[in-house]
Amino acid sequence: MAKRHHSPGKRGYRCVDAATLEKEVSYILQEFGSETVFIGSIAMMAHTERGRRTKDIDVILPHECTAMLIERGFTTDKKGAWYGPHGVKVDFYTRGEKIGGIPVEDIERDAQTKKWNDYEIRVPKLEHMMLMKMVATERSKPADVREAHKSDLRTLAIEHTKRNDIDWKYAEHYRSNFKRRLEELI
Amino acid sequence: MELNGRLKSSIKALQKHGYKARFRYADLERNLGKESIETLEEAGFVEQRKKGYISFRWCAWQPLNVIKHILPSLNSLKDAAYFEGDPLAARPMLGDNVTLDYKAWELTNYQTPAMLCAYADNMKKTCAALKKAGFEHDGKDGRICILPKNERKENAIEQVYYDSLASGGRSLLDAAALQLLYPDQIREKAKFSKDIMNKVRDELGQTAS
Numbered sequence: 001m002a003k004r005h006h007s008p009g010k011r012g013y014r015c016v017d018a019a020t021l022e023k024e025v026s027y028i029l030q031e032f033g034s035e036t037v038f039i040g041s042i043a044m045m046a047h048t049e050r051g052r053r054t055k056d057i058d059v060i061l062p063h064e065c066t067a068m069l070i071e072r073g074f075t076t077d078k079k080g081a082w083y084g085p086h087g088v089k090v091d092f093y094t095r096g097e098k099i100g101g102i103p104v105e106d107i108e109r110d111a112q113t114k115k116w117n118d119y120e121i122r123v124p125k126l127e128h129m130m131l132m133k134m135v136a137t138e139r140s141k142p143a144d145v146r147e148a149h150k151s152d153l154r155t156l157a158i159e160h161t162k163r164n165d166i167d168w169k170y171a172e173h174y175r176s177n178f179k180r181r182l183e184e185l186i
Numbered sequence: 187m188e189l190n191g192r193l194k195s196s197i198k199a200l201q202k203h204g205y206k207a208r209f210r211y212a213d214l215e216r217n218l219g220k221e222s223i224e225t226l227e228e229a230g231f232v233e234q235r236k237k238g239y240i241s242f243r244w245c246a247w248q249p250l251n252v253i254k255h256i257l258p259s260l261n262s263l264k265d266a267a268y269f270e271g272d273p274l275a276a277r278p279m280l281g282d283n284v285t286l287d288y289k290a291w292e293l294t295n296y297q298t299p300a301m302l303c304a305y306a307d308n309m310k311k312t313c314a315a316l317k318k319a320g321f322e323h324d325g326k327d328g329r330i331c332i333l334p335k336n337e338r339k340e341n342a343i344e345q346v347y348y349d350s351l352a353s354g355g356r357s358l359l360d361a362a363a364l365q366l367l368y369p370d371q372i373r374e375k376a377k378f379s380k381d382i383m384n385k386v387r388d389e390l391g392q393t394a395s
Contacts, residue, residue: 018298055297055389089389142379143205144358147244150207151355158327183237185207 022117024057024088031072032061035122037111039099039132040091043123044152046114048159056089060104063094100132102174127171130156130182134175137185154186187229187261189254196222197231201247208234208241230260233354244354245376252351252374255344258336259352262305267313268328271321273302276330279315280304285333286353289346290360294367296390297359303331303349305338343371351376362386 028036040058073085082090097104111122133153140146160166171178187193199218215223223240226232231246245256283306287299306312312332317323321330339345343364350361362378363386
């Protein structure tokens with residue numbers, strides 16, 4: 001079993017660098033298979049083909065099993081947060097849950113394969129990503145938190161409007177007036 | 187632009203309305219007056235103006251003693267030039283004046299960088315050199331951002347901090363991280379929500395010594 005390490009940063013804060021993040025993604029793929037769906041920042045990077053500022057990994061698993069995670073070298077802290085063997089925080093989502101109002105099953109079913117660094121990974125369909133970011137922006141009450149989510153939504157919208165590959169009809173299936181709402185938000 | 191009386195009263199007038207993601211232009215014009223909106227726009231606070239709506243940068247709602255330090259950054263961002271291409275390939279051409287994402291990453295190891303931003307002593311010369319090297323000029327979405335050199339802060343941490351506050355978006359998380367990691371090096375601190383400070387503290391690891 002790989003040993004979890006903490007790299008002490010400035011003033012004793014624990015930090016994660018890009019290489020460690022990549023190692024953790026590679027480990028997750030190795031342990032849970034290539035069908036694993038990555039959401040959040042890793043999916044953002046895959047969709048925009050750009051680097052992005054991140055510090056954790058969000059993953060969909062068919063079901064979260066504590067014993068199975070521990071067996072694979074994951075550890076948990078007092079608050080119940082999970083960390084991979086390389087020290088990166090990993091948030092798990094499972095079937096039966098909804099993310100940004102979208103059932104996890106739908107996200108898994110329609111997930112696309114994209115390139116992230118040297119890996120082929122499965123990530124939510126673009127429209128699901130935009131819907132999740134839209135909800136995160138809307139639900140964030142403090143202006144500064146909202147700003148951070150909005151910048152992700154804007155990046156996706158600008159990038160894919162340029163490429164003209166947003167399936168507006170698909171997005172409207174989950175959210176009526178999706179296009180209008182997007183314009184209002186960004 | 188300096189924090190003169192006209193700008194101060196325009197900021198205060200906007201702040202009276204409280205933070206809003208966007209305002210109907212006509213309503214705001216009625217309440218603030220066209221001149222105040224133009225003053226805010228000239229100072230770099232306007233983020234977007236489209237289809238009858240106007241939005242402002244988050245930093246417009248900060249106290250005036252903080253805004254005073256943000257103004258030079260806003261000025262530079264207003265006149266930024268963007269290029270598409272590999273930021274790492276461009277970095278050797280840009281000297282030591284790197285700020286925002288890459289500099290924040292060096293100082294905090296918090297968010298991996300996405301865009302390379304650097305101040306240029308000579309904007310025209312730097313942009314010409316980038317073009318010559320094959321970097322394509324790209325409106326406002328490029329991954330390389332060249333900022334005209336403005337009134338620079340002596341303290342490199344403060345420089346990135348105020349640049350991050352001016353830039354907004356995910357750079358606000360960098361500013362919050364700098365505030366947590368280097369509290370003694372930042373004289374005038376921004377007012378963040380408890381939510382964002384807790385989030386950043388949590389993500390940095392909560393093991394501050």
